[in-house]
Amino acid sequence: MKPLTFAALGSLTLVLALSAGAPLQAQTPAVAAGTPSLEQIFRAQPYRGENAKDAAFSKSGRYLAYLWSPFGEPGSDLWVHDTKTGKTTRITSPQVMAAFDAPEDLARFEKKLAQRNTEYAERQAKEVAQQAYLRGEKVDLSQWETAALDTLKKELADKKAKDDAQKAADKAEADAEKQAMAALEARRAGKPAPAPAAAAAPASAASGADKKTEKADKAEKAEKDKELWELRDELKKKLAREKLKPSDLYPGVAQFVWAHKADELVFQYRGGLYRWKADDKAPTALVSTQRDLRTVAYTADDSGFVYMDEARVLRLSFKQAGVQVVNRELIHPDDEQKKYRIEQTVISEDGRWMSLLARAPLNPPGADGKPATQPxxxxxxxxxxSDRWAAAKKVNREVSDDKRTERPVALYIRAVPTGAEAPRKQPAPVFTANGGDVWFEMSDVAWAKDGSRYAFTTWEREKELLRVYVGKADENAKPEVVLERRGDVGHEVVNVLKPRFTPDGKTLVLTLDEAGWRQPYAIDLATKALRPLMKGDFEAHQVVGLTADSKSMFVLANAGDTAAMNVLRVDLASGATQAVGASGEFHRGAAVSEDGRWVAANAGNWAQRPELKLLAVDGKAAARTLTDSSDKALADVKLLQPERFAFTNRHGDRIEAYAFKPAGWKATDKRPAVVYVYGGPLNDRHIVEVDSFQATAYLFGQYMAAQHGFVTIAVDPRGHSNYGRKFSDANWERAGxxxxxxxEDLVKTLPGWGVDTARVGLNGWSFGGFQTQYTMYTKPDLFAAGIAGAGPTEWENYNSWYSGRTIGKVDRSKPNLRKYSLLPLARNLKKPLLLVHGMQDPNVLYQDTVNVYRELLVSGKESLVELFLDPDGEHALGGAVKPAGWHRKYEAFWLRTLGGATAR
Structure with missing residues (x-):
């Protein structure tokens, strides 16, 4: 399944908490001293900004560039850190880029940023006021609507006055025109001009208007009532019109590329390309368009730059005016009507060769030349x-029994034109795949440093066929298969199998799952021999970089701690490793300088918030923290810290977890507990990560322990990723x-955690929502209650890109994944179950919850099941229901079904 991204919540998933606050509503116990309230924990404005991204070193290794903006600022600006001087320079900002933006755009950015901040403040004020009202305090809950309606009245009045003035001006102009035409006609007829029409006299006041009858009073009141509901309708329309869109705010820089030799780069900002050189005070504009541009690479000698628009590859020179078309729009040589569209261009570092990955329509145009109907x-x-009458919106969905519509793909290898030469004939593609009703995936193309070879990989799901191709720099030569695996290659290898050449061009490095763990391997290009570069029971599927001497490799690996990820330097000859980052931290988005001296990565843990850090590989210099992404309001907060633990399941597997234990906890206690479970396998997703402050597992778990004395646990059972293939493949044809x-094995260990095993609840979201229901239906006496959020209950209706990879083998002639449906199991429910879903969810459809709810009702479970819905929410809610609100619902449910900490 898709990883759960709390897009509608900003970065609330990374929030820790705020300082101590006011008590909760009257129906719950007073907030314990030092415990923040839910409306503080899930504040409207996120406490956490975005992490730095796309870190990359200049060729010399002296400069590190990255995209980031300080807390509270929109967009991602370009920053450059000088490793020699320790100075960090902000290259772009709204003020700097104002020199290249239209005044209208600047005004919109400023206005919409103010609107966003106002919305944050108002939403937070409403949350606090509502809780005060529930505590019995005197609060005017209508004050925000009243203020908004007053503002709207003024806007409508101003608009009416403006419209009336315009109408009057238009009428005066029309009257004058009419008078002029009448005068012209009179002059032509030899008659005197007619006199101007007299202005209309104002209507006289009705007699006795000051004496109102009872009937008139009622009519006036009715009119006022009508005005209020009409104004509310107008306000609703206004809010819909003015709803913030991503394009409303300053976007910052989209991407950048370093030069091959010089300490300079080119970056993309809003349809334009800009150049920055070390020591420049401001960037210089290169290309300014309103088109979708993508940076590709500098030319080999750094004298120019190559980029793409929607269909072509283009080159500009820094010294000469004009833009050269490097590659025009593609046409298939065997069928001129079958046009391929370039999707990706990769240029070799020496600038001599390029690969063009292109796709065509599934069906070519007909004989008449008209476009064919596409699937x-x-x-x-x-x-x-949300409107007066319900309306349907459509979303695309490909399920397991759908015929596939994979577009044909073609790979072209072309020599890069050396100058303004005449266009040469387009060569035939060196590799093609026909598309159609197949599952076909292909990696990016990687070039050897000297431009002599290229490599890519393909995965054909139905054939269970994985291939690695290496080709020569030749426009017509077909690439050679240097490695082939059929079956037993790991369900998600294709996502991480990214080939790259060592700088000397002798070896191809790529990630494989040959021994049950995703780790880097090397293919000797002379002998085609394959050898592992690392060994051990750990994941190391992200190769960060290679040193220029081809002797060392840098990878991210969870060796020694599955909840953390460190940067390791690996000797390619011996396999010896050196940890670069601090142990116990999760390193993400790492980059390494080509000289092997520096590594940059977002790194942190539960005690130290993740920030971009510069790490010296030799360890002689202390790590430098380059960003500060959190609200300063978190500085003095006293927080509970989770306790890591693990247990052994019935099959001898080590299962990782963490727990929050409340103050005064003793092993002999009989406390209620809540267990949180989340994802099925996907890339490297799991819950027990030392830098993850997930909203329910971590933040709400911490709250329930501190406020109500619960023991709260987050666990990674089999089925998660980053624990090896045994775990990631565990769901295959036995989902849940x-x-x-x-x-069940976890619950058996809980008495040692001071837990009453008769009062344990289970909670999960997305796949975890499925898992919660599956467990409540198949082991109905195991948990005392459950909360299942947005869970797919009918796998035959879920997106086949996921279900066919992780749940079971599909048959596109029938919905055979129906065998994993929860509907027939629902009748077994014995304990209370809360089903939560966003009704606008395009990922796990709301119908999944409706259908299982129907089955529960049919089975007579009315007293056990309840629904909690967000009418406007998507997969992470965030519509009418905000994080504080849905966790208040959770809090009430757990207290009602599991009891308080002192209950026996």
Missing amino acids: VAKQVEIMNY EPQAEDL
Whole structure:
């Protein structure tokens, strides 16, 4: 399944908490001293900004560039750190880029930023006021609507006055024109000009108007009532019109590319390309368009730059005016009507060769030259109830029994023109795939440093066929298969199998799952021999870089701690490793300088918030922290810290978890507990990560321990990623079963945690929502209650890119994944279950919850099941229901079904 991204919550998933606050509503116990309230924990404005991204070193290794903006600022600006002087320079900002933006755009950015900040403040004020009202305090809950309606009245009045003035001006102009035409006609007829029409006299006041009858009073009141609901309708329309869109705010820089030799770069900002050189005071504009531009690379001698628009590859020179078309729009040589569209261009570092990855329509134009009808993806309807009448919106959906519509793909290898030469004939593609009703995936193309070779990989799901190709720099030569694996290659290898050449061009390095763990391997290009570069029971599927001498490799690996990820330097000959970052930190988005002296990565843990750090590989210099992404309001907060633990399941597997224990906890206690479980396998997703402040598992778990004395646990049963293939493949054709076994084994250990095993609840979201239901239905006496959020209950209706990779083998002639449906199991429910879903969810459709809810009702479970819905929410809610609100619902449910900490 798609990883859960709390897009609508900003970065609330990374929030820790705020300082001590006011008590909760009257129906819950007073907030314990030092415990923040839920409206403080899930504040409207995120406490956490965005992490730095796309870090990359200049060729010399002296400069590190990255995209980031300080807390509270929109967009991602370009920053450059000088490793020699220790100075960091902000290259772009709204003020700097104002020199290249239209005044209208600047005004919109400023206005919309103010609107965003106002919305944050108002939403937070409403949350606080509502809780004060529930405590019995005197609060005017209508003050925000009243203020908004007053503002709207003034806007409408101003608009009416403006419209009336315009109408009067238009009428005066029309009258004058009419008088002039009448005078012209009179003059032509030899008659005197007619006199101007007299202005209309104002209507006289009605007699006795000051004496109102009872009937008139009622009519006036009715008119006022009508005005209020009409104004509310107008306000609703206004809010819909003015709803913030991503394009409303200053976007910052989209991407950048360093030069091959010089300490300079080119970056993209809003349809334009800009150049910055070390020591420049400001960037210089190169190309300014309103088109979708993508940076590609500097030319080999750094005298120019190559980029793409929607269809072509283009080159500009820094010294000469004009833009040269390096590659025009592609046409298939065997069928001139079958046009391929360039999707990706990769240029070799020596600048002599380029690869063009292109796709064509599935069906070519007909004999008449008219475009053929292309297959349309399945569309499902999602109902929207926000207007007077419900309306359906359509979203694309490809399920397991759909015929696939994979577009044909072609790979071209072309020599880069050396100058303003005449266009040469387009060569035939060196590799093609026909597309159609198949699952076909292809990696990016990688070039050897000297431009002599290129490499890529393909994965054909139905054939279970993985291939690695290496080709020569030749426009017509077909690439050679240097490695082939059929079956037993790991369900998600293709996502991380990214080939790259060592700088000497002798070896191809790529990630494989040959021994049950995703780790780097090397293919000797002379002998085609394959050898592992690392060994051990750990994941190391992200190769960060290679040193220029081809002797060392840098990888991210969780060796020694599955909840952390460190940067390791690996000797390519011996396999010896050196940890670069601090142990116990999770390193993400790492980059390494080509000289092997520096590594940059976002790194942190539960005690130290993740920030971009510069790490000296030789360890002689202390790590430098380059960003500060959190609100300063967090500085003095006293927080509970989770306790890591692990247990062994019935199969001898080590299962990782963490727990929050409340103050005064003793092993002999009989406390209620809540267990949180989340994802099925996907890339490297799991919950037990030392830098993850996930909203429910971490933040709400911490709150329930501190405020109500619960023991709260987050666990990674089999089925998660980053624990090796045994875990990631665990769900295959037995979805939910291995997790349920592990959860049962966890419950058996809980008496040692001071927990009353008769009062343990289970909670999960997305795949975890499925898992919660599966466990509640198949092991109905194991948990005392459950909360299942946005869970897919019918796998035959889920996106096949995921279900066909992780749940079971599909049959596109029938919905055979129905065998994993939860609907037939729902009748077994014995304990209370809260189903949570966003009704506008395009990922896990709301119908999944509706259908299982129906089955529960049919089975007579009315007293056990309840619904909590967000009418406007998507997969992470965030519509009418905000994080504080849905966790208040959770809090009330757990207290009602599991009791308080002192209950026995």
